[in-house]
Amino acid sequence: MNTGVIGLGAMGAGMARNLAADGLLAAVWNRTAAKAEALAAELGVPVAADPADLANRCEVIVSCVSRDADVLEVIQALQPALTAGKTVVDCSTIAVDTARQAGALVSETGARFLDAPVSGGREGAEAGQLVFMVGGEAEAVDALAPVFQAMGKQTTHMGPVGSGQATKAVNQIMAAGINQAVTEALAFGQASGLDMGKVIDVVGGGAAGNWFLQKRGASMVDGVFEPGFKLALHHKDLSICKRMSAEMGVALPIIEMTLKHYERLMEAGFGEEDISALFRAKRDLFENGNMKSL
């Protein structure tokens, strides 16, 4: 099952490496050519000239780019080379409506489309331990089992196109709440003068333990915020969640608060840092002794 990967960022590079390890990777393409050339040389696969060239070489096209407009741009570039028998699997996090629009564009060609957003972070992508929440035809999901298994540890078919992204919105609201809780609690611990290595170890071993504390706790208290998951991308996701909630007539506190906090951090130039950079704002509360910074 010849598979190509488009978008070799924090997530796509790890996904491509794991597809290569299972003998499935046939080509890669990245907007910034240098990234594609370096990874292609490492993995011994060709760099496609453009997305259509990649689609000509592959039955399965996995894309993992940044935002809604980027996904549509990639789909339009793929379109001339899509035919029946090919499947586009988009792993970017985008709005449900955009996933449906992408699905309709792909269907026009006779090819199939799956919206397959992921959870597990850069580490999950590197380790082949991603969780896929997938919308589209169940049969197409089953047919691609070897591709999903190469990249992940769990694949769940959620329903028609768009339902993968709707599920990912649930995940992103939860991730925002966890980020708020972990950054605030660790800033409090640091301001209390505790040994933070011990705090992370003992709290992480109990009922409050979680993935984010385990993976980002030590780096954030050291003031290191290398992505991981870029804060500006989580802001994009929460903006989608905000629109979805507004359509249901509600404004959810975690979404509203986190968007506000992220906007302040982005204005201060921290949008390309990991989402754990929220710790900067929480730490600031203790250093300034007031709530002005939030």
Ligand code: NAP
């Ligand atoms: P990233 O490191 O910033 O990489 C983004 C990739 O998309 C790069 O390869 C970039 O190419 C490419 N790209 C962006 N716009 C494009 C366009 N218009 N045409 C073609 N390629 C384009 O981001 P990431 O962390 O891998 O995230 C990718 C997607 O996965 C996002 O939707 C994100 O929300 C989602 N996600 C991320 C995580 C995480 O923990 N990082 C977890 C789950 C889901 P260039 O190299 O040319 O910039």
